[in-house]
Amino acid sequence: MTLQFDPLEHPHRRRNALNGDWVLVSPHRTKRPWQGQVEKSTPEMRPPYDPECYLCPGNMRVGGKRNPQFVSTFVFDNDFAALLPDGPRGEVGSSALLQAQAETGVCRVICFSPRHDLTLPVMELGDLRRVVDVWAQQIEEIGARPDINYVQIFENKGAVMGSSNPHPHGQIWSNHTIPVEPAKEDQQQRAYFERHDRPLLLDYLAQELEIGERVVVQNRHWVVLVPYWAVWPFEVLLLPRRHTLSLPDLTSDERDALADILKRLTTRYDNLFETSFPYSMGWHGQPTDGQRHPHWQLHAHFYPPLLRSATVKKFMVGYEMLGMPQRDITAEQAADRLRQMSEVHYTEMTEIE
Ligand code: H2U
Numbered sequence: 001m002t003l004q005f006d007p008l009e010h011p012h013r014r015r016n017a018l019n020g021d022w023v024l025v026s027p028h029r030t031k032r033p034w035q036g037q038v039e040k041s042t043p044e045m046r047p048p049y050d051p052e053c054y055l056c057p058g059n060m061r062v063g064g065k066r067n068p069q070f071v072s073t074f075v076f077d078n079d080f081a082a083l084l085p086d087g088p089r090g091e092v093g094s095s096a097l098l099q100a101q102a103e104t105g106v107c108r109v110i111c112f113s114p115r116h117d118l119t120l121p122v123m124e125l126g127d128l129r130r131v132v133d134v135w136a137q138q139i140e141e142i143g144a145r146p147d148i149n150y151v152q153i154f155e156n157k158g159a160v161m162g163s164s165n166p167h168p169h170g171q172i173w174s175n176h177t178i179p180v181e182p183a184k185e186d187q188q189q190r191a192y193f194e195r196h197d198r199p200l201l202l203d204y205l206a207q208e209l210e211i212g213e214r215v216v217v218q219n220r221h222w223v224v225l226v227p228y229w230a231v232w233p234f235e236v237l238l239l240p241r242r243h244t245l246s247l248p249d250l251t252s253d254e255r256d257a258l259a260d261i262l263k264r265l266t267t268r269y270d271n272l273f274e275t276s277f278p279y280s281m282g283w284h285g286q287p288t289d290g291q292r293h294p295h296w297q298l299h300a301h302f303y304p305p306l307l308r309s310a311t312v313k314k315f316m317v318g319y320e321m322l323g324m325p326q327r328d329i330t331a332e333q334a335a336d337r338l339r340q341m342s343e344v345h346y347t348e349m350t351e352i353e
């Protein structure tokens with residue numbers, strides 16, 4: 001008897017159309033992953049101002065510089081930058097096996113708010129809109145430099161993701177060369193565009209909207225979905241509906257809608273395990289080499305490590321380091337779970353007696 005392949009039952013691998021990688025999916029391992037108690041952690045109380053915080057207004061940073069009394073967002077050059085702007089150019093390649101290239105770039109830190117106790121889901125929409133504007137403005141400003149060809153904006157949230165400070169902040173690292181992940185996406189999107197004359201992610205979004213089962217939340221300009229090829233338990237992709245190459249191209253209305261969807265997504269995230277949900281998120285858009293890259297479609301990735309509770313997280317070890325990434329809970333189950341979440345933040349819910 002030959003068995004019919006059922007992706008809801010049988011181990012399989014899925015291809016990431018955006019970067020060309022594969023992920024192993026083992027749905028049979030957790031038929032009912034949501035049984036059992038979800039541990040609740042007591043919400044961490046933070047003061048609106050922390051005299052010890054190097055990101056709070058008016059405070060001294062580690063390098064000896066003092067932050068201004070900023071009232072909305074604040075951007076500064078990273079005091080411990082991983083890339084430096086004015087280095088030499090050059091290559092050494094004495095053998096095919098030993099190659100190096102000089103790399104230069106600009107690294108900055110963005111404070112999302114002067115308030116030490118806030119996070120994206122509990123910020124006001126108007127303040128989130130300012131964060132969107134700063135992201136766009138920074139890409140424009142740094143990307144205009146002839147020595148910078150890619151600007152990577154990201155946020156590491158939570159101690160498990162290596163964030164050094166709970167004050168709401170993100171980072172910018174920008175390079176002369178295009179980093180590995182966007183370079184893979186560039187290649188896949190370019191190949192698809194050459195073949196189909198349509199941006200890969202626009203076609204992908206159309207299919208996902210038609211199927212519906214991996215869509216988490218949407219508004220007039222944006223869609224959040226758990227990608228078919230997701231590796232992290234509650235990984236999502238945030239996509240504009242319109243063909244958009246880069247954050248600075250967003251209209252004012254699209255930026256307002258982005259603030260809305262960011263708040264709604266991150267609120268759902270926090271509500272999942274009633275905790276400040278950790279993740280690394282970041283924006284991918286076209287390179288800033290001065291050319292137009294119509295095969296590109298702007299998007300953000302959210303990669304959260306939590307699996308079952310505020311304390312059970314996924315580790316990329318063993319087979320995943322040596323073979324390929326693997327997941328038990330399927331993308332469809334994760335999307336369903338996120339769809340069920342309230343858009344009222346758990347810290348702001350009033351108990352019904
Ligand atoms: P993370 O929370 O993701 O670690 O980001 C904080 C960044 O802030 C980090 O890259 C920088 C670190 O280099 N930093 C400063 O620029 N000045 C400081 O006084 C402390 C930390």
Ligand code: ZN
Nearest residue numbers: 053056116167
């Ligand atoms: Zn602070």
